[in-house]
Amino acid sequence: MAKLTLYEHPLSPYAQKNKMALREKGIDFECVTPDAIGTGGVAAFLEINPRAEVPALVTEDGMAIFDSTIIFDYIEERWPSPPLQPQDPAARARARMIEDVMDTQYEAVNWGLGEIHFFKRAEGKLAETLTENARRQTEGFFAYLENELGGNAQKGENWLTGPMFGRADMAALPLVAASMSFGFHPQKGSALDAWVNRAMQRPSAAQTVEEALASRVGMDHVANAVKQGLFKRQYRDHRLEWVIKSGGMEVVTRGIETGTIRFANDFSNDGQGAR
Structure with missing residues (x-):
């Protein structure tokens, strides 16, 4: 049977939640960061997660699960001991x-x-x-x-x-x-x-x-990737709200104009991004 695989980026707090859960339960798994995540070149990853975002979990029998909360619930139900939530x-x-x-x-x-x-x-x-x-x-x-x-x-x-x-x-x-x-x-x-x-x-x-x-080592270079149009950050839901309500509407409009931000994948075959 194949090893459990968690598609992630170490900086993703959602992926971190799932990694801690697996480690608390002593479950063996491997971590994979999708190729070109965040650059718009993740078409192959859509077969694992049509949302084109991490984390995504591929189980031992090949089932792909997306969304950190759904993944957490799967881990808790699949391996109930030790419990990671109260019974009450x-x-x-x-x-x-x-x-x-x-x-x-x-x-x-x-x-x-x-x-x-x-x-x-x-x-x-x-x-x-x-x-x-x-x-x-x-x-x-x-x-x-x-x-x-x-x-x-x-x-x-x-x-x-x-x-x-x-x-x-x-x-x-x-x-x-x-x-x-x-x-x-x-x-x-x-x-x-x-x-x-x-x-x-x-x-x-x-x-x-x-x-x-x-994983933050080397992040000094990512600003240049944005300026060159090589990096697209996901501005969906709560993130978009934060930028606007905190005074950064011009960040959004500039990102749209330069094509360096994206919104949630609409399940087409050209999705891109990371959560």
Whole structure:
């Protein structure tokens, strides 16, 4: 039987969520980064994921699964031990809500910072405005996570998922770590700061975050690829909203004019991009 294969990019927080889940369960798998991901040349990858984005999981029997939350659910149901979500329906719903906020709102902030600092979509005053809005928004998400941790601590639970390190923690940790890499840190001595330190003691989390940070080496060159029209970043849903509401409408219009941004694949045979 073939080995489990996760198509990913180390910087993708969605892929990081799935890698931590597999590693916590001790499942053997291989990681593959699709050729030319982000450049518009991923037609072959459409056979695995018609959305043309990572992560995508190919199971041992050849079934392809896309979307990090669906992949997480598959992993949890296929290998139920150790569990990565509570048994109580209310606690499980709460963990899923945290995951949804991370995936559909917080992620966009770090993605936007990458657009500014790596891809140089904005410079000067515009970059300052977008970065300041990102800082303010990040502080809001830190407060949200701090509050969630405080509620669990009252019940004697150490994790966002509740009694175990699980889906909510795996959705949040890549984002908090990315914020820290951009210079935004939880307050020293806070519950969130302690949670980060506690999570990073787990081999699954430490390896996954370290892989993400290591993959940033060489990112200084990607801005030139954008200027040459060789790189198309995906601006769908929450990411597009973040850029517009944070003051970067001109980033969007310029990207459309130069053909260096894309929106969600419409399931045609020329899809492109990464999540």
